Amino acid sequence: MVEKARRSAVESDERGNPTRQWEVFVRNEEGDPMRHVGSVAAASGSEAHEHASRLFGWYAADIWLCPADEVERYSTRGLAETAQERSDDDDDGDDGSEEQRVYKETAGASEVNSL
Secondary structure, eight states, X not given: OOOXXXXXXXXXXXXXXXXXXXXXXXXXXXXSOOEEEEEEEOSSHHHHXXXXXXXXXXXXXXXXXXXXXXXXXXXXXXXXXXXHHHHHHHOOOOOSOSOOOOOTTTTTOSOOOOO
C-alpha cells in the first residue's frame, strides 16, 4: 500500500517587490500540457503578458497568467525549507580557481557588450 503525501498550506512569502506578481504557464504546442515556467512583476495583466512573452513565450502557443496572490500553495515541505535547500545547492565552493572559458561565438572578440 502506498502512503499518500501529507501536504499542508504554505504561507505566502513576501517577495520584496511591491508590484503585483504573476505566475506564468506556457504550452509550446497544441496538446502539450501547460508548464509553470516562472513569474513576472507587472501592474496589469496586459503588462504581465508583455513581460512573460519576452521572457518565456518565444515559442509558446499559449501563455496563461495567474496572479500570484491568488495561488494557494500546498507542500510536504515549507518554503523556508525549500529556500534553504536552494541556498545549499548554490554554495558550490567556488574559490575563483576555475579556468576561464572561451566560447566559439566570442573567441577573438575585442570587447563584450553587456545587456
